[in-house]
Amino acid sequence: xxxxxxxxxxxxxxxxxxxxxxxxxxxxxxxxxxxxxxxxxxxxxxxxxxxxxxxxxxxxxxxxxxxxxxxxxxxxxxxxxxxxxxxxxxxxxxxxxxxxxxxxxxxxxxxxxxxxxxxxxxxxxxxxxxxxxxxxxxxxxxxxxxxxxxxxxxxxxxxxxxxxxxxxxxxxxxx
Numbered sequence: 001x002x003x004x005x006x007x008x009x010x011x012x013x014x015x016x017x018x019x020x021x022x023x024x025x026x027x028x029x030x031x032x033x034x035x036x037x038x039x040x041x042x043x044x045x046x047x048x049x050x051x052x053x054x055x056x057x058x059x060x061x062x063x064x065x066x067x068x069x070x071x072x073x074x075x076x077x078x079x080x081x082x083x084x085x086x087x088x089x090x091x092x093x094x095x096x097x098x099x100x101x102x103x104x105x106x107x108x109x110x111x112x113x114x115x116x117x118x119x120x121x122x123x124x125x126x127x128x129x130x131x132x133x134x135x136x137x138x139x140x141x142x143x144x145x146x147x148x149x150x151x152x153x154x155x156x157x158x159x160x161x162x163x164x165x166x167x168x169x170x171x172x173x174x175x
Contacts, residue, residue: 022117029110033103037147040099044150047092051157054085058164075172082165089158096150107143 019025061077064070 022113026110026113026117029106029113033106033110036099036103036106040096040103040147040150043092043096043099044153047088047096047154050088051085054081054088057081058085062168071172075168078168079165082161082168085161086158086165089154089161093154093158096154100147100151103147104144 019028058078058081061081062074064073064077066073
């Protein structure tokens with residue numbers, strides 16, 4: 001029967017020992033965190049790029065002052081663009097949130113490993129490889145602050161698109 005330490009270290013491998021040493025497991029966890037953080041950055045960048053293009057198109061369509069069809073154009077096109085921006089923002093939220101949850105889970109696993117095998121995170125000079133002076137202790141939540149931009153951006157753009165859509169309708173119907 002395996003001891004508690006072995007069970008804790010192997011809970012994510014279904015009982016099969018894939019790692020020879022806790023340091024290998026820590027390196028694996030860190031590589032997964034790095035991969036997921038890169039994926040989150042790519043998603044955020046793609047989302048912000050699409051929102052930038054929509055914002056430029058919205059502003060350009062609101063500036064249309066063609067005397068023949070400008071009023072109808074300013075009513076329909078910006079409204080559709082605001083709706084499209086709102087929909088894309090609402091659809092981006094679950095993917096970004098799911099990615100955040102995966103990163104959080106890997107951080108939790110890393111924290112559990114360091115609590116069980118605390119010395120695995122130490123450098124040869126007995127200093128922590130994870131945290132410098134003034135940083136969060138093992139299991140801290142400093143990394144969450146760095147990910148909040150990605151989490152909050154779709155919510156902010158959703159609000160902005162809703163305001164712009166309403167503003168577009170008010171401006172067109174108040175004339």
